Amino acid sequence: MLKTLRPRSYGDVIHVGHYFCNDITVVMDLTDLADTDPTPLVDFAAGLIVARDGEMSKLAPKVFMLKPRRPRS
Structure with a gap:
């Protein structure tokens, strides 16, 4: 699974952390x-x-x- 996020401020990074810590790959677009x-x-x-x-x-x-870290076999 992949989630693209476009944080507008530092306060928005909580969403990046949420998805990443739930083992979802995150594309963080800061453009x-x-x-x-x-x-x-x-x-x-x-x-x-x-x-x-x-x-x-x-x-x-x-x-x-x-x-996120790859599952270990």
Whole structure:
């Protein structure tokens, strides 16, 4: 499953965390934010990745994909 989110402020990252922590891949599109505004949101996403052993990829400028940890076999 894949969910695309377009946070408008730092307060919206709760939705990114919700989907990611429920093992849903999230595309975080920050293209509507001013150039300095995305930094705290990307920092939050990086924390999620480290804490939950996931992966983050930059798809385009200001567009990131957060992939939850793959199930271990």
